[in-house]
Amino acid sequence: MTERKIKYIDGGSLEYWRQHTEGFRLIHAAERALLRVKRAPMCIAGGYDEDGDVIPVENLGPWNAMDAAICAIEANETAVDILVALRRTHFGQWPVEAVIRELEEAGKPRSD
Structure with missing residues (x-):
């Protein structure tokens, strides 16, 4: 017998809409x-050496921002619930581990 996590949803409450607004904001940020x-x-x-040649520097900012966006989604239960409902487990090559775990526990197929 499986245990199900049943949530009470009051679709008319301000808190429900605040949580969903925040969840979708995090998804759009990702x-x-x-x-x-x-x-x-x-x-x-990144600058020039003594011969005047350009010194290249890796541009890691966008990758770090993507990692932070995925971490923010995983920390927000509503964002995870939204992605589980959509069965969306990845943003590009970045997996959302919390969504993958939820789908595997529920036995639902993922859409990669």
């Missing part, structure tokens, strides 16, 4: 971060 990762150059000019 989608925007993914777009920045796709468009960002791998290296940026």
Whole structure:
């Protein structure tokens, strides 16, 4: 016998809408971060050496922002619930482990 986590949902409450607004905001932030990762150059000019050649520096900012966006989603129960309902387990190559665990526990197929 499986145990189910049943939640009481009051769709008319302000708290419900505040939580869902925050969940969708975090999901949209991850989608925007993914777009920045796709468009960002791998290296940026970090300065010049004594011969006048450019010293390349890795551009890690967009990747770090994407990691932070995924962590923020995993820390928000409503955002995880939304992604579970959509069966969305990844943003690009970044997995959302909390969603993957929920879907595996429920025995639902994932959409990668």
